[in-house]
Amino acid sequence: MSMVPLWCVVPAAGRGARVGGDVPKQYLPLAGQPLILHTLQRLSAHPSIAGLMIVLGAGDPHWPGLDQLNGKPVLTTLGGAERCDSVLAGLRALPASVTDDAFVLVHDAARPCVRRADISRLIELAVPAGGGLLGAPLRDTLKRADADGRSQVTEPRDQRWRAFTPQMFRRAELSAALLSASQAGVTVSDEAMAMERTGFAPLLVEGAEDNLKVTTAADFALAEFLLPRTV
Numbered sequence: 645m646s647m648v649p650l651w652c653v654v655p656a657a658g659r660g661a662r663v664g665g666d667v668p669k670q671y672l673p674l675a676g677q678p679l680i681l682h683t684l685q686r687l688s689a690h691p692s693i694a695g696l697m698i699v700l701g702a703g704d705p706h707w708p709g710l711d712q713l714n715g716k717p718v719l720t721t722l723g724g725a726e727r728c729d730s731v732l733a734g735l736r737a738l739p740a741s742v743t744d745d746a747f748v749l750v751h752d753a754a755r756p757c758v759r760r761a762d763i764s765r766l767i768e769l770a771v772p773a774g775g776g777l778l779g780a781p782l783r784d785t786l787k788r789a790d791a792d793g794r795s796q797v798t799e800p801r802d803q804r805w806r807a808f809t810p811q812m813f814r815r816a817e818l819s820a821a822l823l824s825a826s827q828a829g830v831t832v833s834d835e836a837m838a839m840e841r842t843g844f845a846p847l848l849v850e851g852a853e854d855n856l857k858v859t860t861a862a863d864f865a866l867a868e869f870l871l872p873r874t875v
């Protein structure tokens with residue numbers, strides 16, 4: 645199956661407030677190297693990924709200054725206040741060789757355990773579908789909590805999915821959707837939400853649930869356990 649060469653925008657401009665500390669979580673050590681390097685090594689090793697656009701926080705003193713990885717070009721640009729602002733900045737900074745109708749992947753720097761096979765499956769299915777994302781159906785009962793932390797109601801979980809990354813859409817369509825949301829004062833939590841606002845229904849591609857987003861300090865131990873088991 646011929647793979648479409650794709651660039652991947654990697655939002656890495658967050659502060660990691662839910663982990664805490666002075667160093668943003670993407671630069672904290674994981675299995676002997678900064679978390680972000682595991683993610684970038686995994687992405688750049690994928691045969692269909694042609695290049696990486698890393699979106700950094702202003703004045704980021706931790707970025708190691710990579711300009712290539714696994715023979716793929718690594719470019720950087722500056723992000724914004726919200727993740728969606730950073731993704732839009734990354735899309736705008738892509739090289740001109742990435743045409744408006746080219747598909748682009750977006751993958752969180754904080755997700756180092758993404759499986760190569762899941763990336764391949766997303767690419768295979770999302771291109772004919774016009775765009776899509778990795779995710780998994782919700783498998784736990786879902787509760788809505790009140791202000792006191794007590795369960796108010798059990799939410800229906802049929803047809804509920806957890807959204808992961810990568811998410812994959814055409815460069816110009818995603819850029820326009822993100823700009824539209826921003827101009828409407830809507831902070832979208834993922835690329836699919838921006839696309840849904842335009843009336844497009846992204847394809848949900850089931851991926852492994854161990855595509856962990858490192859969010860709290862406790863996630864580092866789990867990510868270290870998963871890394872060698874999710875290549």
Ligand SMILES: Nc1ccn([C@@H]2O[C@H](COP(=O)(O)OP(=O)(O)OP(=O)(O)O)[C@@H](O)[C@H]2O)c(=O)n1
Nearest residue numbers: 655656657658659660661662725726730753754
């Ligand atoms: N303004 C922002 C906020 C987040 N991100 C990136 O988006 C990904 C997912 O965001 P999240 O896990 O929320 O990271 P943080 O925003 O750093 O975490 P927190 O909310 O705990 O501060 C991360 O790779 C993060 O670096 C970004 O590029 N720009």
Ligand SMILES: C[C@](O)(CO)[C@H](O)COP(=O)(O)O
Nearest residue numbers: 727752807808809833834857
């Ligand atoms: C994009 C994402 O990883 C999909 O689950 C998630 O929405 C990021 O949320 P965060 O609060 O910015 O980590």
